[in-house]
Amino acid sequence: MVRLRLASIKGRWVMRRAGSPTVRRRRLASELRRLRERAQLTLEEVGERLGWSATKLSRIETSRVGVTPKDVGLLLDLYGVGGSRKDSLLKLARDARKKGWWQAYSDLSSEYAAYIGLEAEAASMCSFAPLVLPGLLQTEDYARAVVRAGFVLASPGEVERRVEVRMARQAVLSQPTPLSLWTVVDESVIRRPVGGPEAVRAQLKQLIEVGSLPHVTIQVLPFTAGAHSGTSGAFEILEFPDRADPDVVFLENLTDSLYVESETDVYRYRVAFDHLRARALDPDQSRYLITQTATEFD
Structure with a gap:
């Protein structure tokens, strides 16, 4: 019998692959970068319009930092994204901020x-x-x-x-x-x-x-x-x-x-x-x- 087991973290059995917030954050970052490029805006131009630094936006687009749903909404409005597409990306932003079991070891x-x-x-x-x-x-x-x-x-x-x-x-x-x-x-x-x-x-x-x-x-x-x-x-x-x-x-x-x-x-x-x-x-x-x-x- 192979001795593999489900993870027990602090008394809780953890079902893996329920969805990783890390992967969702990468996906959201990729989408935000693609939408900015489609809108033909540079990092500096977006930063100037929103009062952000270009560095902050770059870190968001490379998934080095998380982004709040509020900030995602501001970006989507600037890029002209609305309707169901905006709703799905806002949901992705909320899901990306959830914590996985591994965050306890960050x-x-x-x-x-x-x-x-x-x-x-x-x-x-x-x-x-x-x-x-x-x-x-x-x-x-x-x-x-x-x-x-x-x-x-x-x-x-x-x-x-x-x-x-x-x-x-x-x-x-x-x-x-x-x-x-x-x-x-x-x-x-x-x-x-x-x-x-x-x-x-x-x-x-x-x-x-x-x-x-x-x-x-x-x-x-x-x-x-x-x-x-x-x-x-x-x-x-x-x-x-x-x-x-x-x-x-x-x-x-x-x-x-x-x-x-x-x-x-x-x-x-x-x-x-x-x-x-x-x-x-x-x-x-x-x-x-x-x-x-x-x-x-x-």
């Missing part, structure tokens, strides 16, 4: 909270992991070792909060309409003794179990593959069920996160991932290698 990182919001709404994810397993596949002990090593200045309480939210995120794989996950992991990932032999052995056994789910595909990129298209580092490609929400690539380093949304750039990452899975062992061969590696930690 003190850890606002960027992390934003990422969880996107992950909660994604229909599929392609992930390349050259150093450690993706958070959606980690056991609690493995996750704790990764967090302790990666956040060397974190207090024990912060470490446990990060582990808690990482476990809660895994509900996307066990809900009625689960996230479709395709991940390619470097061979070094399954051989690295993260948390010690016992933790790795349990992690690899769970990896085999999760990999048997019909919506999860796990491939191992062997050392013999040599140089490959993922040498620049880890990345994740998230695809959403609504065509109004463009695909996004998520990149992360020690101090910052980056979202790549340009259609051309996202395509380049898709090509890179296609090359990676073509060079990797197929799922059956990968499962065999993971199984054999787990016995080495006995």
